Amino acid sequence: MKNAIQIVFPNVRHRWCLWHILKKLLEKLRGYKEYEAIKFGIKNAVYDSLTKKEFEENWNKLIENYQLEGNEWLFGLFEDRHQWVPAFVKDIFWAGMSTTQRSESMHAFFDGYINSKTTLKQFVEQYENALAKKVENENGEEFNSLNSYIPCITQYPFEKQFQKAYTIAKFKEFQQEVVGQLHCNLSLYTQGPDFSVYEVSEDVPFGENLRLATFIVYFDKENFDTNCSCRLFEFRGIVCRHQIVVLMKERVHEIPDKYILRRWNKNVKRCHSKVIINYNNSSMLPETRRYNKMFNVFNDVADLATDCENRCDMVVEQLLELKGKLKEEVEIDYGNNKSSFVSNHHNSTTHGDGVSKSKESRIILDPVGLRQKGRPPCKRKQSMVEKVVNKKKKGANAKKKTINIRGSVEQSEFGASSNIGLVDLGTQESIQVNESEILGPSLEQQNIFQENLSYQITSE
Incomplete structure (x- = not known):
């Protein structure tokens, strides 16, 4: 994958999943007597190193203390540290992702809709249901962001600026940084005619304890730009608490638009919402028809102007x-x-x-x-006994049986009248006599009739 990505996507940043790397600690290092201490030290070096230099110092100290110089796996990880260590990748925007997202997997997408015994027909139906549910959830979140809001916790105008622009979820993340600035101490490091450099100290987690960390924040007085060494905005797209405390110190009422990312904006109209889909009749929506109409024209114009x-x-x-x-x-x-x-x-x-x-x-x-x-x-699987019983019931209710009965019939059962149509046999079945075949009430005619009379038996 590494070689192919360099050829096909030469201008992109390729990184490894941090979770998959740390998952192999047990497999690669369980033979060491001090495995638990080694694992704890590696995680501290990875997660708690704020700078590249600090990570390299902590890693080298770990290798030296536990005599791990001969471990080829750890040596290879250190050689490729720029592809997985947070201190080396946080200068690029990753939307806060450091591991492979569970939401990208097929298991998460179809969770609750299919299982190992789902038929192909059921899969097609459930696939459309899963897509419809995703759209319903997204529309619900969009409705909540447009029709509700979270109150501001400060009186600074730039917080209202984020409240107006961001979705509810992203505004909550911003407010966490606003609250976090209460734990920061600000001191002026150096100052020029059009810039200022501040030192912001904060107690940050280090293993199971806290340690005092210092961050450098650069402030441009002319454009109101800020740049923090923690790189939270570059990595997650959220203004960090160190930048916020500097903005408050400089009494900035409105921050530049570049700090409000379009991807977190609640009013943004994403192109994928205009794509024709079959689970909500989107092709019948006026917005989709107009979008496709303009899109076709734009394609023609682009083809003519490309050369x-x-x-x-x-x-x-x-x-x-x-x-x-x-x-x-x-x-x-x-x-x-x-x-x-x-x-x-x-x-x-x-x-x-x-x-x-x-x-x-x-x-x-x-x-x-x-x-x-x-x-x-x-459909529930039926036993052989149930199949036989249901088959007999079904046959008794649906079929008509015609039986020719020949024999003697007593004169007293019919009498002299030819209007008798049903004769009770003492069961749930009845004998129906065809009246047109009764020739008359005479004994001679009845004897002839008794020899050739046909009865039709029907189940009630």
Whole structure:
């Protein structure tokens, strides 16, 4: 994989899963007498080293103390430390991921929908149900972010700036850093005409204890840019507590837009939501039809302008101009729709002196029907006895049996009348006599009839 990635993706940063590496500690080092101490030291060096230099010092000290110089596996890990050690990879944006995400696995995607005994037909149905559930969850989170909020814990305007822009989940992460700045001590390191450099000290976990760590924060007075040595913003996309305490010290009311990432914005419209799918009839939605219509035109324009730099610049320039105009119209429409929504919501929820209106003005839709979690329903296997009994019952209820009965019938059972149609045999079956075959009440005719009479037996 390493060689292929270098060829196919030469400009990307390739790293290893930290969880899979540390999982092999037992396999590779369990032969050592002081295995527990070695494992504890490796984890401390990996997780608690704040800088590259600090990791190298802790690692070398560990190798020397436990005489691990001959271990080829540890030697190889140290040689490739820039691909897995957090101190070496936190300068690149990874959205906070240091291990392979469980949500990427097929097990997590189909959890509760399929199992080892699921048939192919059931798999197709459950696959669509799983996709529909993912979309439903995403729409629910988007609705919550747009229609609810978490109150600010400070009076600083930049916190309200993040509250307005970010989703609920990401704003909670930002507020954790706001709370964390209470544990930071700030001191001025050096100052220039247009910049300042601060030292921020904080008690950070080190194994089972705490230790005092110092972080360097650079502040640009002209552009209000901040840069912290902890690299939390570069690694996770969240402004760290050390930057926050410096912004408070410098009395910055509004931070630059580059610190508010578009990927965490609750108003962002992602392209994958416009893709045609078959589980919610998205192809029938007006937004999807309009998106596909414009997308086809954009593709044609791009094909025509790809071969020439001048044509490409012309297209980009005109698109940027069109984007600015559309953005202004969207902002105007958003303001008008928001005012209209607030007015309509007030009129629809209150009546006269503020009393709620009746249930007639509310529309409650039926919930989306989804299968419950667990094993998909299937037909219960029947025993051989049940099959025989059910087969007999089914035959008795569905079939008609015609039996020709020949024999003597007493005169007293029929009498002299030809209108008798049913004769009780003392069971649940009855004999039906065809009236048209009865020739008459005479004894001679009845004798002839008794010799050739056919009866049709039907089950009640």
